[in-house]
Amino acid sequence: xxxxxxxKLILNHYEKSIQYIESLKRVSDDCWLTPIEENxxxxxxxxxxxxxxxxxxxxxxxxxxxxxxxxxxRPNVKELNQIAALESRNITKDEGIKKFRLTRxxxxxxxxxVPASQFNREMNIGTSILxxxxxxxxxxEHDLHHFQQIDEFLNKCNKx
Numbered sequence: 001x002x003x004x005x006x007x008k009l010i011l012n013h014y015e016k017s018i019q020y021i022e023s024l025k026r027v028s029d030d031c032w033l034t035p036i037e038e039n040x041x042x043x044x045x046x047x048x049x050x051x052x053x054x055x056x057x058x059x060x061x062x063x064x065x066x067x068x069x070x071x072x073x074r075p076n077v078k079e080l081n082q083i084a085a086l087e088s089r090n091i092t093k094d095e096g097i098k099k100f101r102l103t104r105x106x107x108x109x110x111x112x113x114v115p116a117s118q119f120n121r122e123m124n125i126g127t128s129i130l131x132x133x134x135x136x137x138x139x140x141e142h143d144l145h146h147f148q149q150i151d152e153f154l155n156k157c158n159k160x
Contacts, residue, residue, distance in 0.1 A: 003119040006133040007111070010119075013140045014108045020147060021047055021100050025093070027154060032093045036153035041085060043153065046146045047096050048088020052080050054103045057139070062110050065118055065132060111136075 001009070024032070024043065032044050041049065088096055119133045130138075 001133070002116075003133070004116045006119045006136075007114070007116045010133070010136045010140065011108060011111055013143070014104060014111065017143055017147075018101050018104050018108075021050075021097055021104075024150070025097060027093070028157075029093060031154060031157040033089075034157070036149055040149075042089075043150050044093065044096055045085040045088050046150060047100055048091075049081055049084040050143065050146065051088075051099055051103050052084045053139070053142075054100075054107045056080070058103075058107055058110055061135070062114065064123065065114050065121075 024047065027043060033042050035042050036046070091099070114132075119136075120131050122129055122131055123135065125135070
């Protein structure tokens with residue numbers, strides 16, 4: 001796949017993800033707040049969990065890709081997820097969806113600025129070496145995993 005096609009695929013996913021999360025406005029508050037399984041997050045927490053990851057990419061990955069920063073920082077995954085879950089439980093559904101939308105739009109705008117030629121560039125993250133495209137494809141898979149969890153839960157919840 002060409003670098004231009006990779007960039008288009010990535011941007012297309014992120015734009016569609018905004019529409020997907022916006023569609024969750026129809027979900028009842030009960031389904032929004034109920035854990036999808038025992039010892040799992042609720043839809044609200046899953047959506048809330050995506051926001052800090054987008055912010056992490058905005059603050060710690062894209063500057064590197066645009067050569068504004070030389071080193072890649074590693075996130076504290078557990079801490080980031082715990083904070084996101086807590087914060088998402090303390091805001092309304094509309095606020096959570098709006099927060100996601102605004103952050104994701106900002107991410108789309110910043111990805112748009114990355115030259116297509118960069119998408120085949122390799123980067124080192126810890127012990128991994130991967131292209132920018134591979135990195136974003138991993139993030140897309142992460143989104144899709146959570147979207148599938150949400151869809152399966154909402155189908156059972158029958159209050160969509």
